[in-house]
Amino acid sequence: MTTFADRLTDAVLRRETPVLVGLDPRFAQLPDSLTKDLATDDWPAIANAYVEFCKGVIDVVAPLVPAVKPQAAFFEQIGPTGMTALANVIAYAQDKGLLVILDGKRNDIGSTATAYADGLLGPGGTSPWGADALTVSPYLGQDSLEPFVDVARDRGAGVFCLVKTSNPGGGLFQDLVVDGQPVYRYVAELVQQLAAETKGDCGYGAVGAVVGATYPEQLPELRAAMPSAWLLVPGYGSQGGAAADVVGAFDENGLGGIINNSRAIIFAYRRPEFEEIGKNNWQDAVEAATKQMILELDDAGITPRAPH
């Protein structure tokens, strides 16, 4: 069985870009063509619109990027039919050859964490949701993360643990300093340990880290602190991160980092610079914005290449 880290490496090399497209179906921002005539509490109808929207994004980005990141919250927001929609979106993206990193930030103790991992992780029919990877939260400690890692290893799946988040208030607890080191560095140590224990051929492990693009000075620090961990970097685009800010996420081969962009790609038709392109078809704006981000990273020198 190929490890998740190896599959991600292959996918990034094949597409020659580390762009990760976030699937955040926000009702109010969906194209009018998908939401007109829908009542805001007609959840089954909204769920259908979410599936149609995400499939529309996936159709465009599948030939361009290695992976997508559905945000569980927006599907959960509309109730059980939203969760059915989420499962459909995951399966559709995989059918189109994309890796799927489910952004759920799940966590719990011991056997309960196993239940999340068992249900959510496992492509190829080994779990009902079948995600290739899942984001998790570290507050509950090592024995809350190990069940995710165990399941991920068994099924060739991956886990991305929050280390340093992109929101303005993320530092409140993450930046508390203990014996000269911020809390997030202690989390990074655990991530590195779990990643080193689960290394694939590519040199990266089943456990990666979420590190926000909004703290560019910490990307090289955390890249160095977790040499065995893929970094999932949110905050590019709408949250303010730019190509120059994320250079530090990568190793010498332009690998080891994936850069997420959600709103600025999927809702590009609402951005003044893509308005004209997306006027008749919102998917044209998705395509243009994806290609623009790929170019921005390439121009900043972020060009993945196979290690020798």
Next chain:
Amino acid sequence: MTTFADRLTDAVLRRETPVLVGLDPRFAQLPDSLTKDLATDDWPAIANAYVEFCKGVIDVVAPLVPAVKPQAAFFEQIGPTGMTALANVIAYAQDKGLLVILDGKRNDIGSTATAYADGLLGPGGTSPWGADALTVSPYLGQDSLEPFVDVARDRGAGVFCLVKTSNPGGGLFQDLVVDGQPVYRYVAELVQQLAAETKGDCGYGAVGAVVGATYPEQLPELRAAMPSAWLLVPGYGSQGGAAADVVGAFDENGLGGIINNSRAIIFAYRRPEFEEIGKNNWQDAVEAATKQMILELDDAGITPRAPH
């Protein structure tokens, strides 16, 4: 609109006990009568069994306790049909007069946290899931908790934030000491602030704290540190906590704490002491174990009474 804290206070006073029954449908531990002939990957059929099981527990405990706590992970484990089952269980429990605290340990940044809160919180048809309260995780900081608090306040719902968890490894990050105080005390400070801002008539706020029964010495410390916060105390029963361990969770009126027990109640038919009682009907064992726990707390002096 009555606040969640006031509704919880009323419910605890009405039942004269702070016992919270956890609904953790674990396939392997369900009574044979519900799972025989089910394939372990026939998720829709398992979802039906989970609903039947949870309804069976609810029927027994509704006249005895103020609230139940469904664990989202076990429903999510079996895929989208499990989430439909979860919604059905929440609605059924509320129909029977129980408050429902959904144990999801959700968290995310800003507008994504709002999506979770909007979807999950809000009894009475204001959200598709309709939980009375939700557990959340604090790692992402204040701006990840505030959206939950805002929605909770608007809808008369509640939030329980992880402060000190009951698992053996919970201390890895929670107990790191910063300027003489462990990290969990910094989280407790934020919880107290948010609770104080949202106080109901009962003196408690919309934001409570999760504090494990497995750290009895910390319960009085955290009760004092968060005078405006209800404490949700897991770890009683199967995880080792006993009545004497949880006395510190309560105020002078025997209020301010709810003590969760999942496995030792719902799977009581598997415990040697209740095997005989549950031999013909597993629900009889649920009833006996619930009544035993109520008595244990009462014997330890934990008897809720209306404040003067």
